[in-house]
Amino acid sequence: MLENWTQGSAPSASSIIDINNIRDAGVAEQIRGERLGALFQGLGCFDAVQGFHDELRAGRRSGSVSRALSSSKLPRSQISNPNLYYYASDLYPSFIGIREAANVMGISNSAAHRLVRAGQFPFPVARAGRSYKISVKALMHFKGIPDAIVHVDDIENGALHAGGGAK
Template identity: 75%
Template sequence: MPDVFDRIEWNVRQGFGGMPVCVHVGDVNECEFKRHPIYPKFRSEVISAGVRSAASSRLWESLIAMGRLCDLDGDDTWRLVILDCIVPCFRSLSSRISRDFRVELEEIRSAMVATALEVWVDTASGVPPRHVRDRMAKAAFEVAFRYGNSTSSEYSMDDVETFIQPEMSAQGSVLRASSIIDTGSIRDPDVAEQIRGERLGALLQRVGYSDAVQGFHEDLRTGRRSGSVSQVVRASNLSRSRISSQNLYYYASDLYPSFVGLQEAADVMGISISGAHRLIRAGQFPFPVARAGRSYKVSVKALMHFKDIPDVIVHVDDIENGALHASGG
């Protein structure tokens, strides 16, 4: 019968299938790197990097950052990948403790995974990504030994260090779907929705972004663009009868690239690029960043959340009406 380790591996492999895996920005189509491995090869590389030196591994740093970014969106995909790449070093120890101390193997392994996840939550902020894996692994080893020590005093907690290589020294936030103006006092949800869209459309017109938005809308209308559009309709049960099509809803963040460079993000945040680098090294940057080679990429959704810019659900008609009004049409 498969245990928790096997179930994690099975779920992750099912999720990725035979498609290439991108740990830099999460989407091979948007990544600057053109060669990406399929998941089994990617996993092998990550495990090998962790054994060599997790603290200095850029691959692990990128992996931890992607896990944190997914947590912001309420997605556990990359968190499971992190677990799947850590648990291979748990297998032999958990089997030994189960055999020597006659403790249920499934209990030990479940406790190790649960403990690793607790550390993941505790290190969501204030801990540099390069240190997270080691802390998760060490805590998991400690809880495994506690299970053994509960039935025997043969080993002490100090023995944990002998099983750890020398190198092995999310918070669930949801982007608010509120208006850029206070619509809390508006009782009619249709009116509030329309105001949100028209105000955003007017703003986009004023900053000279209307042409790009029009191209995006044409892609929606012709079916060349897909993704969150249909998901928004299903999730929100939006049903205004006077709009042109239910399929033309989208998130405001769909208008922007998924990631921007660290310099652009620092400009928006009002800090210097050197200050941003210092915060990242200290693990004190206010939200996760993705590592792409020698540079960093910042999630636009995370940046919007930091700046308290709601990722509103809007409709093509409302955006265009607002833009038309702002242009004097």
């Protein structure tokens, strides 16, 4: 998962833990957030994520999953501010171009255009002028990338750990 920026370093404990085997849903939730934070830190884009978190904390933006908190999906929501939870996809643009989508899918740009014109693209494509737009959430679903519900503290703790800092 994080091989691109951790080559040569020993794996951290959380990178070898299979989240699907964790019985405590709160611990699994925390590890998912920490892994994502470590990924953003390793990719060098955590500053943008931190700006998003600052807006959540200041109340200028509301977490996208506050309505879902009534379900038992978020076991730790009872002890934390529900507005500080969000879907990982909230950090990405809603739509990307066909070139970027083709790259993620592992196909050429021309093959993606051919599939769209033939009506065989694996999910809906929106036309915007002379270009096509692809839903990031649909692409994540197609690639089997879970749209994890995360908490700002978990993301920040993962980034802090990956950056070698201590709280």
